Ligand SMILES: Nc1ncnc2c1ncn2[C@@H]1O[C@H](COP(=O)(O)OP(=O)(O)OP(=O)(O)O)[C@@H](O)[C@H]1O
């Protein structure tokens with residue numbers, strides 16, 4: 738893990754209190770994490786406890802039952818591991834350590850594998866400016882925007898192909914996620930979920946803008962633009 742340098746030390750006075758919308762989104766995320774922990778890890782641990790209790794009872798009896806129960810216990814441990822990794826990934830994706838371009842490339846490849854939808858990533862031609870190279874907050878924010886946009890395309894777009902482009906020049910950084918799906922009317926979509934709102938909010942927290950272009954029957958393009966300090 739990278740340690741924050743002393744030059745970037747943040748005192749509590751520097752942190753603005755969250756506004757009502759931010760607080761609401763935080764509570765929704767915390768509730769989801771709590772639900773995941775309860776439903777998945779909780780159920781797996783309960784199952785594991787029951788298997789161990791039965792194992793003790795059966796120790797005197799037949800080997801076949803004990804073998805089957807041991808295998809089941811191993812399955813539960815492996816599922817609990819998967820749940821743990823998924824909660825960790827939601828809290829703070831380990832792939833952030835790769836740095837921005839590689840984290841986004843990894844996400845596109847993982848999406849490709851998991852969804853079966855073609856997703857092409859074009860890396861930037863220019864290196865990330867040094868000021869942004871080690872900015873984990875930037876990487877995690879853009880990764881979450883990308884994940885939400887990819888999920889939206891998967892769930893709502895009936896798309897065949899997605900393109901993700903990361904452009905960097907001396908003035909700005911631009912992340913574009915485009916699908917070739919059925920589109921929608923952005924003026925009537927707000928309020929249907931919290932994904933679009935939280936993408937916009939993340940872009941603003943980075944000091945940038947999120948632009949959403951879509952019409953029913955046309956492609957959908959999500960573009961985040963951030964100014965880059967020299
Ligand atoms: N790429 C897309 N193609 C077609 N429709 C989309 C696309 N992205 C968003 N939409 C429409 O915009 C609505 C709002 O999206 P938003 O991400 O805010 O919510 P959601 O995906 O429905 O739920 P949540 O993200 O909270 O799980 C969606 O319900 C869908 O109708």
Ligand SMILES: [Mg+2]
Pocket residue numbers: 885888889930931932933
């Ligand atoms: Mg969504």
